[in-house]
Amino acid sequence: MLAQSCLPRLLLRLPRLPSLPLLPRLRALGPGLAMSSATGTVTVQQPLNYRAGARVQPTDGGQLEEVFEPATGRVLCKVPCSGEKEVDLAVQSAKAAFKIWSQMSGMERCRVMLEAARIIREQRDEIATMETINNGKSIFEARVDIDISWQCLEYYAGLAGSLAGEHIQLPGGSFGYTRREPLGVCVGIGAWNYPFQIACWKSGPALACGNAMVFKPSPFTPISVVRLAEIFTEAGVPKGLFNVVQGGAATGQLLCQHPDVAKISFTGSVPTGMKIMEMAAKGIKPVTLELGGKSPLIIFSDADLENAVKGALMANFLTQGEVCCNGTRVFVERKILDTFTKEVVKRTQKIKIGDPLLEDTRMGALINRPHLNRVQGFIKQAKEQGAEVLCGGDLYVPDDPKLKNGYYMRPCVLGNCKDDMTCVKEEIFGPVMAILPFDTEEEVLERANATKFGLAGGVFTRDIQKAHRVVAALKAGMCFINNYNVSPVELPFGGYKFSGFGRENGRAAIEYYSQLKTVCVEMGDVESVF
Numbered sequence: 307m308l309a310q311s312c313l314p315r316l317l318l319r320l321p322r323l324p325s326l327p328l329l330p331r332l333r334a335l336g337p338g339l340a341m342s343s344a345t346g347t348v349t350v351q352q353p354l355n356y357r358a359g360a361r362v363q364p365t366d367g368g369q370l371e372e373v374f375e376p377a378t379g380r381v382l383c384k385v386p387c388s389g390e391k392e393v394d395l396a397v398q399s400a401k402a403a404f405k406i407w408s409q410m411s412g413m414e415r416c417r418v419m420l421e422a423a424r425i426i427r428e429q430r431d432e433i434a435t436m437e438t439i440n441n442g443k444s445i446f447e448a449r450v451d452i453d454i455s456w457q458c459l460e461y462y463a464g465l466a467g468s469l470a471g472e473h474i475q476l477p478g479g480s481f482g483y484t485r486r487e488p489l490g491v492c493v494g495i496g497a498w499n500y501p502f503q504i505a506c507w508k509s510g511p512a513l514a515c516g517n518a519m520v521f522k523p524s525p526f527t528p529i530s531v532v533r534l535a536e537i538f539t540e541a542g543v544p545k546g547l548f549n550v551v552q553g554g555a556a557t558g559q560l561l562c563q564h565p566d567v568a569k570i571s572f573t574g575s576v577p578t579g580m581k582i583m584e585m586a587a588k589g590i591k592p593v594t595l596e597l598g599g600k601s602p603l604i605i606f607s608d609a610d611l612e613n614a615v616k617g618a619l620m621a622n623f624l625t626q627g628e629v630c631c632n633g634t635r636v637f638v639e640r641k642i643l644d645t646f647t648k649e650v651v652k653r654t655q656k657i658k659i660g661d662p663l664l665e666d667t668r669m670g671a672l673i674n675r676p677h678l679n680r681v682q683g684f685i686k687q688a689k690e691q692g693a694e695v696l697c698g699g700d701l702y703v704p705d706d707p708k709l710k711n712g713y714y715m716r717p718c719v720l721g722n723c724k725d726d727m728t729c730v731k732e733e734i735f736g737p738v739m740a741i742l743p744f745d746t747e748e749e750v751l752e753r754a755n756a757t758k759f760g761l762a763g764g765v766f767t768r769d770i771q772k773a774h775r776v777v778a779a780l781k782a783g784m785c786f787i788n789n790y791n792v793s794p795v796e797l798p799f800g801g802y803k804f805s806g807f808g809r810e811n812g813r814a815a816i817e818y819y820s821q822l823k824t825v826c827v828e829m830g831d832v833e834s835v836f
């Protein structure tokens with residue numbers, strides 16, 4: 307399914323890289339990860355904080371967070387949460403590197419970032435393997451994530467050399483100009499569904515603009531971002547430009563409240579986003595919020611059915627459905643409801659679930675046991691409220707004994723859904739699609755927009771006017787016509803309403819990682835009022 311739709315566009319334009327000999331490939335995983343390519347065999351021993359160009363143990367590491375391998379339920383490592391002292395050391399390290407990096411020309415920054423992109427590309431399979439082991443998504447998808455990651459750094463490297471202000475003529479030969487300047491030390495806080503990619507979506511524009519960064523990944527997925535930090539150092543950024551602190555809410559709060567932090571870029575849930583915004587308000591810090599969603603996907607009866615069905619699966623089942631912009635409310639024009647539903651169910655049942663490191667797996671394990679239970683709870687409640695489970699929704703136990711404690715479930719399609727059901731209103735963040743029939747364009751738009759969220763939306767139709775009319779009326783930041791969940795880094799991504807504000811990717815992100823200085827130049831004498 308994925309191979310036929312988004313991948314050619316994402317990948318085929320890339321020239322092939324020569325494959326690397328085995329030893330450098332293993333070394334590329336970093337000294338901390340003794341890795342074979344098999345699920346259930348990994349150990350992580352080295353420190354996962356990164357400061358001043360090296361892996362470090364936090365000076366005041368507190369509580370230990372267990373990190374799981376979702377495919378097996380094994381503990382991969384225990385990571386100490388960073389305290390106030392470690393957070394301060396990371397910020398000071400970033401502050402020192404900022405002085406050097408911000409004085410470099412855009413072209414100099416471009417070269418370093420291109421080298422980082424090249425290294426990621428070269429080590430794509432190894433990084434994807436780490437991501438799969440720690441997140442549970444299929445290796446097939448993780449490779450796409452890593453491709454999007456290095457493309458993001460390449461894109462912002464390209465912009466770094468052309469960041470510029472304006473020249474404005476004023477009367478009498480006077481003039482003004484603007485300078486686009488970096489903000490300083492930016493904090494990135496990430497969610498667990500796209501650990502490496504989120505770190506690149508934040509560090510790419512931040513570093514291109516001349517900022518430094520301290521990044522805190524989710525405590526569930528602390529592993530791959532440290533590799534990104536090492537790659538930046540190998541590529542030639544000043545030591546301390548990109549630092550990693552590990553921890554959960556308490557560490558995140560210390561970062562947000564640190565007086566030397568100039569900006570916060572957050573990806574995560576709405577409730578945490580509210581707290582981040584409050585902390586940012588107290589420090590008058592600009593903030594980017596990439597939050598959750600419950601996005602509509604509208605299928606009109608004139609759509610190409612084959613594409614619409616593929617689009618609905620793309621909109622719901624990538625990364626086990628743990629995707630912020632998923633089109634989980636699938637509105638289907640009543641005329642094609644039965645045909646569409648039958649086909650969607652048929653293809654959903656064929657999705658290969660299991661060991662995420664196997665090449666033919668298309669759905670791996672959910673992030674952890676509590677989250678799997680939460681998703682199961684939504685399905686139970688949906689049934690109680692009258693929805694019909696058309697397929698899946700139950701736990702899946704793979705035959706392979708080493709996977710028996712992994713967090714697997716069968717992707718679920720719900721029929722007989724109503725707009726006021728919990729499964730239709732709340733973000734489930736799991737592989738659960740709700741199908742909702744509609745009759746008219748006006749009606750479906752009203753219903754599609756009747757949500758507090760506004761991250762994404764999609765429409766499938768062959769009618770070009772209708773397609774553009776519908777997306778213009780959707781109150782969502784990222785809209786798709788005749789596809790879903792493709793993510794070219796050239797396009798800005800971000801939400802409306804409770805889904806947040808600010809943008810990642812595209813030129814637009816530059817606005818959120820820089821500030822504008824205006825310079826007014828007098829060419830004549832001062833005409834004083836006094």
Ligand SMILES: NC(=O)c1ccc[n+]([C@@H]2O[C@H](COP(=O)([O-])OP(=O)(O)OC[C@H]3O[C@@H](n4cnc5c(N)ncnc54)[C@H](O)[C@@H]3O)[C@@H](O)[C@H]2O)c1
Pocket residue numbers: 495496497498499500522523524525553554555556557558559562573574575576577578579581582595596597598599629630631733735761801805
């Ligand atoms: N819009 C997007 O681009 C996007 C992308 C991915 C995920 N998401 C959203 O993220 C959510 C799932 O991710 P999650 O469960 O990791 O979210 P979460 O809000 O629980 O945690 C996100 C991050 O915030 C940190 N954090 C938690 N409390 C904090 C606090 N008080 N102060 C500072 N930091 C704090 C966490 O440790 C983690 O690193 C979903 O709602 C999903 O839609 C959005």
Ligand SMILES: C[N+](C)(C)CCCC=O
Pocket residue numbers: 499500624628629630631791792793
């Ligand atoms: C790469 N995707 C599929 C567009 C996901 C973006 C990040 C949201 O969770």
